[in-house]
Amino acid sequence: MTLPVGQAVAPAEVRAVILAAGLGSRLGGVPKAALRHAADGQTLLARHAQALRSAGVAEVSAVIGPYRERLLPLAQAGGITPLLHTLDGPSLIDSQRLALAAHAAAAAPHASLLLLVSDLPHLSAEHLAPLLAAWAQRPAGVHALMPVVHGQRGHPVLLSPTAVVGVLAQPPDAGPAGVRAWLAAHPQAVQALPLSDPAYVQDVDTLQDVALHRLALP
Numbered sequence: 001m002t003l004p005v006g007q008a009v010a011p012a013e014v015r016a017v018i019l020a021a022g023l024g025s026r027l028g029g030v031p032k033a034a035l036r037h038a039a040d041g042q043t044l045l046a047r048h049a050q051a052l053r054s055a056g057v058a059e060v061s062a063v064i065g066p067y068r069e070r071l072l073p074l075a076q077a078g079g080i081t082p083l084l085h086t087l088d089g090p091s092l093i094d095s096q097r098l099a100l101a102a103h104a105a106a107a108a109p110h111a112s113l114l115l116l117v118s119d120l121p122h123l124s125a126e127h128l129a130p131l132l133a134a135w136a137q138r139p140a141g142v143h144a145l146m147p148v149v150h151g152q153r154g155h156p157v158l159l160s161p162t163a164v165v166g167v168l169a170q171p172p173d174a175g176p177a178g179v180r181a182w183l184a185a186h187p188q189a190v191q192a193l194p195l196s197d198p199a200y201v202q203d204v205d206t207l208q209d210v211a212l213h214r215l216a217l218p
Contacts (some may be wrong), residue, residue: 013111014132014158016057017083017099018048020118021065021090026206027217031067033118034074034218035204043218044118044204045071049078054125055132057114061102063095070218093178100164100179113164115179116156121213122199123155131158134193143189144182147200153192154200163189 020033033045042050049060060078064071065085075082083102087094096115103113112135116123135145135158143163147154157179159167166186170177183190204210210217 013059013108014057014114014135015059015103015107015111016052016061016114016116016156017103018045018060018062018080018116018118019092019095019099020045020062020071021085021095022092022118023066023089027204027210028207030217031070032204033062034067034070035119035121035210036216036218037121038214038216041216043074044121044215045074045080046078048116048118048120048123049080051123051125051128052114052116055128057128057132059107061099062118063099065090065095096178097168100159100168104161104164104168107161110161112161113159114156115159117203119204120155120199120202121204121215122202124199127197127199128156130195131156131193134191138191141189142191143186144179145191145193146183147195148192149195149198149201152201154195155203157183 022032024030024032033043035044036042045062052060061081061083062075063083072082083098085098099115131145131147138145143160144157146157167179167182170181204213
């Protein structure tokens with residue numbers, strides 16, 4: 001795929017999709033997006049949506065697969081547009097492709113996509129601000145941006161319309177065809193933003209993580 005280049009990139013609208021369709025198997029079958037902060041009872045899904053809106057991202061959707069009965073009411077209460085899987089056990093790549101396809105179908109032609117996992121317990125608007133600022137000022141030819149903390153790639157990732165189309169154009173029978181594969185195939189189009197805060201890389205996989213980050217099961 002030939003990527004467009006030029007001299008400048010104008011600021012454009014950014015829309016967000018939260019990936020909340022995981023099985024939560026290592027949590028005993030609990031949706032991570034429904035985990036709550038013990039201090040205030042706010043769910044991770046609500047916290048992420050609030051952070052996005054406070055950072056200036058008005059349009060927020062969430063990919064939902066299993067646990068619809070728990071997550072749909074949370075999405076509706078938070079004004080989050082649900083993107084529902086038809087697959088029983090969707091993979092991360094399945095969720096990414098659903099998110100990207102919905103964005104491509106609904107977004108304005110020049111809207112970028114912010115893709116966010118649902119289990120970053122400490123991510124706030126203050127963490128999103130430097131990413132969005134760097135994205136608005138990115139050099140021409142950059143079609144993806146992500147935080148990197150001490151060499152570890154974090155979340156969220158920002159994708160241009162060109163990158164969204166490129167990910168969706170990957171043939172699914174040619175191996176993994178998600179965002180990571182596209183980034184690996186187009187390193188010249190990727191900007192890694194060095195940051196130091198662990199909030200970009202701290203996620204929740206186990207019950208020990210739940211306790212460590214002072215969360216509560218739904």
